[in-house]
Amino acid sequence: MLATSPQTSARLPVSPALFGQMRAETLPALRPQVAPQNRMNFTDGQEIFAEGDDAAHVYEIVSGAVRTSKLLSDGRRQIDAFHLAGDIFGIELGAEHRFSADALGDVTLIVRRRVSFTARAGEDPAAARDLLTSTMRMLERAQDHLVLLGRKTAMEKVGSFLLSLMERSNGGDHLELPMSRLDIADHLGLTIETVSRTLMELQRKQAIEFAPCSRAIIVKNKGMLRRMAE
Structure with a gap:
């Protein structure tokens, strides 16, 4: 249900769903x-x-x-x-x-x-x-x-997901992930263990690296990430 914000005390009726972005x-x-x-x-x-x-x-x-x-x-x-x-x-x-x-x-x-x-x-x-x-x-x-859900491998799914986030973040290499790995798994139709293994493999191949803190990921090689997502 909708929460009351500091700017309004009226409780708005709850609202509509979504097709995408x-x-x-x-x-x-x-x-x-x-x-x-x-x-x-x-x-x-x-x-x-x-x-x-x-x-x-x-x-x-x-x-x-x-x-x-x-x-x-x-x-x-x-x-x-x-x-x-x-x-x-x-x-x-x-x-x-x-x-x-x-x-x-x-x-x-x-x-x-x-x-x-x-x-x-x-x-x-x-x-x-x-x-x-x-x-x-x-x-x-x-x-x-x-x-993505029906045909791609785990590596392709995770790679495609990261590339999509890059595009929506104006192409920047530093990705602040607001979602957890469990959220990513539930979005891609994978287990959280598979998502974690795939991200570690992408890091091992030096396509990405994990930021020292938070959930941020730095894309080091966008070309490699794109090839692995195809």
């Missing part, structure tokens, strides 16, 4: 002026919305990271996406969330009503084009993730 800067026509009361803060592990909650709002990440996931019938967790600063998530076709969303560390979100967000697309041709373009990008990400 939609970038806020690709939707200029859909971004009205943000009122201070539309910002909400969440702490590490705090639930933003749960599967089955009403999909009444759309979210933009100002800072931090969010994971969206589904709990399977056998108790396993499948993480479908990680959302970073600048991403928009929570857009649903139906009335309810298909996934739950949780904060990875401290997170600040901009919360907009879904009806207002989609109404602009219906009224403004530029907004409609922005929304269509971003929806197609989300579909591409979903298709890439299906291939």
Whole structure:
């Protein structure tokens, strides 16, 4: 459920799920002026919305990271996406969330009503084009993730994941990972032991190295990492 932030005392109804990553800067026509009361803060592990909650709002990440996931019938967790600063998530076709969303560390979100967000697309041709373009990008990400889950080896999965994070972090070689290795495993359809072994193998081959502290990874050889991900 939504938490109350210092900027607002009203409890907003919980909100919408996601198809992949939609970038806020690709939707200029859909971004009205943000009122201070539309910002909400969440702490590490705090639930933003749960599967089955009403999909009444759309979210933009100002800072931090969010994971969206589904709990399977056998108790396993499948993480479908990680959302970073600048991403928009929570857009649903139906009335309810298909996934739950949780904060990875401290997170600040901009919360907009879904009806207002989609109404602009219906009224403004530029907004409609922005929304269509971003929806197609989300579909591409979903298709890439299906291939990654179904066809790639553990090395290819982990390599592809790190390359994707690099691209979303403007190509920088220093990757601050807000997610744990268990999160990565649940996203890639691997065990945490396999993820750890694969990262150690990438370090042994000098494609990456682990930063002295935190979960940061430094990509030392992007070309090698790309070859190992193919």
